[in-house]
Structure formats: structure tokens, C-alpha cells
Amino acid sequence: MMFAPADMQAILLSAKVGSVATLVALPLGFCAAWLLAFGRFRGKLLLELLFNLPLTLPPVVVGYLLLLLLGVQGPLGKLLEPLGIRIIFTWKAAVIASVVVGFPLLVRSIRLAMEGIDPQLVQAARSLGAGPLDVILTVVLPLSRRGLMAGSSLFFARSLGEFGATIIIAGNIPGVTQTLPLAIYDYASSPRGEGTALLLCIVSVVLALVVLLLHETILQRKRGT
Amino acid sequence: MELTLQLRKQQGGFLLDLDLTLSGERIGIFGPSGSGKSTLVSLLSGLSCPDAGRVLLNGQPLFDSRCRINLPPEQRRIALVFQQHALFPHLNVRQNLLYGYRRCPAAERRVELDEVAAVLGLSALLKQLPETLSGGERQRVALGRAVLAAPRLLVMDEPLSALDDDLRYRIIPYLKLVAERFKIPFMFISHSLVEMRLMAEQVAVLDKGALTALQTPEELARLRMGTSPAGYxxxxxxxxxxxxxxxxxxxxxxxxxxxxxxxxxxxxxxxxxxxxxxxxxxxxxxxxxxxxxxxxxxxxxxxxxxxxxxxxxxxxxxxxxxxxxxxxxxxxxxxxxxxxxxxxxxxxxxxxxxxxx
CATH class of the missing domain: 2.40.50.100 (RNA polymerase II/Efflux pump adaptor protein, barrel-sandwich hybrid domain)
Incomplete structure (x- = not known):
């Protein structure tokens, strides 16, 4: 059995959405993790809850809230409309859905790595003349490298599987916003689609396994040193 | 070097309250654990902020609660050497040594890498990562790193406590040699009287957050002879x-x-x-x-x-x-x-x- 061009498009779109989402989320996740690991400010608990909320919230709820926010009548959507930027029902919406839903996983991994950094290293760096940003770039960033890698692989895997939030704000338009899980959903609910659905499922499993394997390898190496 | 410390800092049930002026090139801070030595280091280096007071180094205010001056650590140019070396694990010896050097204004630099590496016997180790070094080697790298930053004051916070006895007394001549050779005044912090006598020319004795004496190590040793089980x-x-x-x-x-x-x-x-x-x-x-x-x-x-x-x-x-x-x-x-x-x-x-x- 061969893939139809639309199936291939779904696989490639999933990869594109996952990659772009990871690239977008990584710097944001790094900043968020830094705030939570090193920051001392009021409202830290609130911020922590906010970042972790998508982990426990049904993705459909996240999707619906994003739709309210980014829709043509939504507060952000209204701002973007005159600039000619439309987010919902485009592949960008799928990226945003992935970023929001996978964010807690990413932040958690990076934060764990950051909290493992000896505070004396930061103090030593400051006393040697490095300013706060310099310390982040030359000490914190390299020493949380494994957390960043482990977090991104988990995040990427989560993004490949994103369904609930995506279907609400990006829709299920073949060739435009139909990612792998959405395509499987389509095939599974059509009369003669079981075969293709199964094939796409296998692709999904293989992708997930590869990413998880990568993730475990990174963690193993971390334990090794 | 002249250092004026007028500091007040409340930390839970502990109060550090000091008012002293230290002068000389080799200053010691002596006291048991819990006497406020580490708090003093963190206030002096700017890693934490006193509730009130002043810190003057050679007349320049590093902190003054009245004038609202509080220089960040990176501008104080006070380099720290910790008990646990605190070397950057992702950088090799050479990169560790140069960390402070590269951040020091070129006009202020006084020493070059090759010279420090030679004096401390690190020339052959430059490409190694800290995890491959022995305890004594790590502490020498930490010392070299601090010296290369050309600090106005080198603060050594119990730098020998993590080392075994033999290593400890063999590293002391190097601590002194390096500071003297590169003309860097230092503050040596320890709970060991013998270390104090080998390192410092003037000692401030702390107990429970307060200054109890300011004297030479010799005076201190004689004073404690009568009460110490080890004698003089x-x-x-x-x-x-x-x-x-x-x-x-x-x-x-x-x-x-x-x-x-x-x-x-x-x-x-x-x-x-x-x-x-x-x-x-x-x-x-x-x-x-x-x-x-x-x-x-x-x-x-x-x-x-x-x-x-x-x-x-x-x-x-x-x-x-x-x-x-x-x-x-x-x-x-x-x-x-x-x-x-x-x-x-x-x-x-x-x-x-x-x-x-």
C-alpha cells in the first residue's frame, strides 16, 4: 500500500508544525524556566500555575480559549486583522496550539536542569565580572543544554500528537492544516479508510519511538556523568 | 588596601552587625561556623544586600545605604575562591582561567595566562576539563582564575577546608606566593588558627555575627593558648x-x-x-x-x-x-x-x- 499525496502532505505538515513549534517554544521555554528556577518575585506561584495549566486542561479547552483570543472578533485577532495577519485556520494556528499545549513539558525539563546547577557557579561568574545576561549565556545556558535537548524532544513528540486544540483553531483542511493525527481521524471515520489509518498509525508510532529513543539517550548520558 | 565594613544584616534569627576597618595586604577573618563569615563574604561581594551600612574599598563606596549605592558583584572586582572550587564544568582549564580575564578591562589587567599557569603548575593541564583534575589541581585552577581577573581584593572563603591535611599545608605557600607576586591583597577566611597564622597579618575574630577582636594572628594564638585543648x-x-x-x-x-x-x-x-x-x-x-x-x-x-x-x-x-x-x-x-x-x-x-x- 502506498501513501496518497494528501497523506504525505499530512506527514510533512506534522513535521513542519512540530519543528516550527519547537523553535518558537525553545527560547520562550528557556526564559520561563529561568524565571521559575532563579527568579525571586511576587506572583511566582501564579506564573507557575499558568505555565502548567495546559498540562491538566483538556486540549479542547485550550483550543477553544485560543480561538476566543485569536478569532476575528477576539482581542488579539482584532489587533492582527488590520495588519493582514490571520492566524486561525492556517498552519500557524496549529503551531500555536502545539506551543501552548506542549509548553509545560518543555519548561519542566529545562527547569530541572537549571535547578541542578550549583549556585556557586553563578556567584563565581558574577564575582569574575560577568553581568546577569552574561551569566545566563555563558553559564546557565550551556549547563542546561541537556535539559533543553530532552525538553525539545519531548515537546516535539507531543506536538506530533497534538489533536484537540489543533482541530479547533486550525481546523482539518487537507493540505493546509491537516496534520498526521487529523488525517488518521479522517480515515478512521470514513468507510474504507481503516487500511490507510493503520498505515499512518504505524508512521506515528515509528516517529514517536524515534523521538523517545532520542530523549532517553540524552537522559542516559546525563546520568552517566 | 583599606576596607571599611559597616554592616547590618538580619537573617532569620541571626544578626550580623559589624563596624570595622581593615588595612593591610593579608587580612584574616577567623571564627567558628555560624559566626557570620559566609554572610560577610556574600555582603562584601555584592551577592546579597545588607539591611543598612557601608562598604568602602580603598575609599570607594561599593555599598552605601544612605546614598543608595549598591554596585553589582560584576562591578566590584572582588574575586572569590570557594571551599568547593566552583569551576565551570563545561569549560576546560584554559577557558576557566580566562573567564574573569576576558571580562576585565584591558587597562586593569596585570597578569597573563602563561605566567599564572606556570606559577601554579597548570601549564600541562590547560586542555583538560575540571572533572579530570585532582582536588589540589582544581583549587589551583580556581585560584588562578581569580587572580587572572585582576581583582582589587581576592576573597578566599575556607579555600582549604575541602582538602586533606597534607595538601592544605602545601597549597598555602602558593596562595601567599601568588597574591604577593601579582600584588593582589586578599581576605582569607577560615576557622583554622594554624591556617590563619600562615596566611594573615591581621585577623578579625567573629563570633555570633559580631566582631570580638582585631589583632595579629600571633596575639590571637597566644590569647587562645590558655583555653585551647591543643595549647599554642x-x-x-x-x-x-x-x-x-x-x-x-x-x-x-x-x-x-x-x-x-x-x-x-x-x-x-x-x-x-x-x-x-x-x-x-x-x-x-x-x-x-x-x-x-x-x-x-x-x-x-x-x-x-x-x-x-x-x-x-x-x-x-x-x-x-x-x-x-x-x-x-x-x-x-x-x-x-x-x-x-x-x-x-x-x-x-x-x-x-x-x-x-
Missing amino acids: INLLELGQPRAEHGLLAFPWAGRELLLSGGSGHEPGLFELSSKDIILCKRHPEAISARNLLPCTVRALFGSGSKTGVELDCNGAPLIAEIVPAAAQELQITPGSTIWAAIKASAFRRLSSPCTFF
């Missing part, structure tokens, strides 16, 4: 020994001291407690102690319930302790001559000769 520790630098009748004869002060075997066949630094010196008015005809030294009494001093006797032994000083009654009985007065008897087993080696470790 005489520090003797002994030369190359030769074997004699199963003992080792070490040259010292123009004569020889006999030490029991197991002292190591090499020169080094030895300690001798004031409690292990017996004073005799006349030459005892027969005595088991192997060392019998004719001395002149230089001075007497009281310390707790003891009397300290400062002896001049061929020009070298030696402190013995006796009870006041013995001082009267033996009629020990400044200028009188006396015999000091010391057992061959009373000496304890602190370090091997100053080779690299």
Missing part, C-alpha cells in the same frame, strides 16, 4: 634531615632537632604544642626526652589559667606553657636562661616540601 602551636620549618640512631636529625635554628622515625625523610613544616615542652632550670643529667635546648626567656604572658613563656632558642622563637606556680618556683623571668626538653615524638608534620601537589 609552634610552627617549625625544618630542613633536610639525616638518620641518627633510628631517629631523624632535622636542622633547625643552627642546631639539630631529633624526631622519631615516620616523620618523613624530607624538609617540611612541623607543629609542636606548647604543652609538649618541659622547662628545666638546670641541665637534667638524665632525661628520656631526646631534645634538650638551652634557651633564653624573652618574655612571659598570661593566657587563661596558664603562663606562656616566650623562649629564644638560638634566635628562633618557641612558646612553652606552664602553670603560674611553676613560673614562680623556677624563678623564670625575662632574660633568665633555661633548658627546654622536647620528646622526639612530640613533633607532627604538617606538610611535605613545597613541590607541586
